[in-house]
Amino acid sequence: MMNRVSANEIPAPAPRSTEPSQLATELVERLKYRIGKDPKVAKPHDWLTAAILVVRDRITDKWMDSTRRTYATGAKRVYYLSLEFLIGRLMRDAMTNIGLMDEMREALASLGVDIDIIAELEPDAALGNGGLGRLAACFIESMATTDVPAYGYGIRYVHGLFRQQIADGWQVELPETWLAHGNPWEFERRESSYEIGFGGAVETLDLGDGKQRFVWKPAERVIATAYDTPAVGWRAKRVNTLRLWAANPIDPILLDAFNAGDHIGALRDSNKAESLTRVLYPADATPAGQELRLRQEFFFSSASLQDILRRHLQQYPDFSSLPDAVAIQLNDTHPAVSVAELVRLLTDMHGLDFDTAWDLTRRTFGYTNHTLLPEALESWPVPLFERLLPRHMQIVYAINAKILIEARKERGADDQSVRNISLIEEGGERRVRMGNLAFVGSHSVNGVSALHTELMKETVFADLHRLYPDRINNKTNGITPRRWLMQCNPGLFNLIRESIGDAFEDDAEQLKALDRFAGDSAFRERFAAIKRENKVRLANLVQARIGVRLDPGAMFDIQIKRIHEYKRQLLNIVEAVALYDQIRSRPELDWVPRVKLFAGKAAPSYHNAKLIIKLANDVARVINNDPAVRGLLKVVFVPNYNVSLAEVMVPAADLSEQISTAGMEASGTGNMKFALNGALTIGTLDGANVEMRDHVGAENIVIFGMTADEVARVRAEGHNPRAIIEGSPELSQALSAISSGVFSPDDRGRFAGLIDGLYNHDWFMVAADFDAYAKAQRDVDALWSDTAAWNSKAVLNTARMGWFSSDRTIRQYATEIWGA
Ligand SMILES: *Cc1c(COP(=O)(O)O)cnc(C)c1O
Secondary structure (H helix, E strand, C coil), X not given: CCCCCCXXXXXXXXXXXXXXXXXXXXXXXXXXXXXXXXXXXXXXXXXXXXXHHHHHHHHHHXXXXXXXXXXXXXXXXXXXXXXXXXXXXXXXXXXXXHCCHHHHHXXXXXXXXXXXXXXXXXXXXXXCCCHHHHHHHHHHHHHHHCCCCEEEEEECCCECCCEEEEECCEEEEEXXXXXXXCCCCCEEEEEEEEEEEECCEEEEEEEECCEEEEEEECCEEEEEEEEEEEEECHHXXXXXXXXXXXXXXXXXXXXXHHHCCCHHHHHHHHHHHHHCCCECCCCCCCCCCCHHHHHHHHHHHHHHHHHHHHHHHHHCCCHHHHHHHEEEEEECCCCCCHHHHHHHHHHHHCCCCHHHHHHHXXXXXXXXXXXXXXXXXXXEEHHHHHHHCHHHHHHHHHHHHHHHHHHHHHHCCCHHHHHHHCCEXXXXXXXXXXXXXXXXXXXXXXXXXXXXXXXXXXXCCHHXXXXXXXXXXXXXXXXXXXXXXXXXXXXXXXXXXXXXXCHHHCCHHHHHHHHHHHHCHHHHHHHHHHHHHHHHHHHHHHHHHHCCCCCCCCEEEEEECCCCHHHCHHHHHHHHHHHHHHHHHCCCCCCCCEEEEEECCCCCCCHHHHHHHHHHHHHHHHHHCCHHHCCCEEEEECCCCCHHHHHHHHHXXXXXXXXXXXXXXXXCCHHHHHHHCCCEEEECXXXXXXXXXXXXXXXXXXXXXXXXXXXXXXXXXXXXXXXHHHCCHHHHHHHHHHHHCCCCCCCCCCCHHHHHHHHHCCCCCHHHHHHHHHHHHHHHXXXXXXXXXXXXXXXXXXXXXXXXXXXXHHHHHHHHHHCC
């Protein structure tokens, strides 16, 4: 092996010029020599690639500085393992953070290229489903910003989340091809590759003295190859690494088969390996329970841990220092098999004894829980787990024995408690509980909002919490203000800077200096004018995409998020139908003009969610075309929700819909994006809404409906939704219109089943919360009519949302969990 060059030998490069003329020279150079295009014939896409390469070079200088600094200082490294990273576009983010936005704009303009046009061509990297993946992306940026030496580890899916088309009102899923033009951000690291095994058997070698060694002989093996994308923090203080794994066959072609003339057969295995990282599982809350998914989870966990241990041994003599040098955070249970894999690597591969390995493992991992929904708690059938990961099955049993003996002997746990704590679900099909495995294998288990953390202690992890009362802690989610204010809302960003200076750029909590401008009518008018410009931009997008004209003077009432029954898009649509009826039946009243905008994807197998999309579109068609509505209400479903669409919709919202059934949304982050951009929230006391109310003030947010405690009580005691519906004339009218086919004349029974669900069980409390919601909406109308009061509340929302910066969240993780 060659000697590693010591950090001091190569001097840091002199900072490159940021002169637009120099940048222009480099743009032409990249175009010619890296892309092979004459500037005279270059296409916009070529210019995009050239622009990314110029910026990437500057980032790479900082990247190497950061890596050297981590080595030199011996700083603790943080590894964030996540099956999803919902990154979106990177160019604007990278240019802003490295401080080259204006210079690059000028450089490109001097070459006749409009940066805004090429920026739109960058593919939206959707390697995730929703909030969990977007949180991981915000965290990667905030870890760099707060100078935490960190690596994000995930999978380089060839196809990210599907592209959503709406055909005749129905969702149609099309494959996403974000890599079609290559990916100029990434570096392929052939040298960082690891073997990952599946299946086979475990041999036991007797070493004497009652000691044994276990040798896993996998039946199949694939290679994990790293692709690195630099992640730049604000002001480029630090550049971290997002390392995504791709699967390749051990031998690209099986030579034996190839030489024997079986060319197709020789390629079959290569296809099989590559199919491992071909697609992202398109569900956010319900694990599909398919073998390929478990394979993906193990594949990226094992590759990441092998990489982490290799890096550790480059700097330290052994693993006794592992928990001091390394913190590994599990983003939900998707990487939870890592707990067993680390024990395996430390014992079978590196010769530690089980107790030592277990102690190091527990001190190294932290686990973040993201959901309490019972159907979303990940577990794998024991036979599948055992067949695919026979050695890990043994380790899970060994951990379980240790934990259960400890629980019984030392903590006096009873039979029921032992059943709940066990890593194996007994009764019926035996299953491995990934949440329990992650819990016992970590020194910290956190929820993502204050309410969610308390509910975790009372529900899913009640018994484990009694056993380990110091382990559960809260880390309320956040969002990066660079993407979700600075870049997506430049108008507001500039107004804030003009008004309070630039301290908020480095500390979002300084936004509170805006508080005093809420009473300043000149300021409010400028604030409102910016909101209006953002609404015009969105109206143009809607007109271009679906041909519906919107009046930017109307209230823009927006609900964008995954389509799920617990998020209650249905409640919003039913209210739109009730409002529609009132506007027609009571034309003498002063109705506030409103546009209800929806966007979101449904999991392809989630029948009711797809039906809700169809309902939104059916209702939209009828309402938007009824002259009796006189333009007072419009309903719009914008197709293909993703990060880039959110960046246009969030700054354009007057009202943000955060109306999940209380107790079911762990945190939400969409709620934070909107409020930061000056929307008022209508919401339930769920997830982070509770803390948002505390921060913005109860008078600046519209809260309605049942609390989590009330929902739990009603569910336990049973309620009578039919009586509730019959007691509410507005609601029964709206529901019978929907179920009788007023909005679906081509198929009158289309929504009967959906509405029957409300009459019969109303699990998500749509009927139970309807009247409170409708009343809250009329309160919103009244507030809208007092423009000064509305705008003052909007300003106060922006002023008081700084605490929800993901920089704050990451600082809490760093000091309270990672010790970094
Ligand atoms: C923020 C975000 C989410 C999460 O939204 P919630 O309202 O918290 O569910 C999902 N998808 C995208 C594209 C986002 O930007």
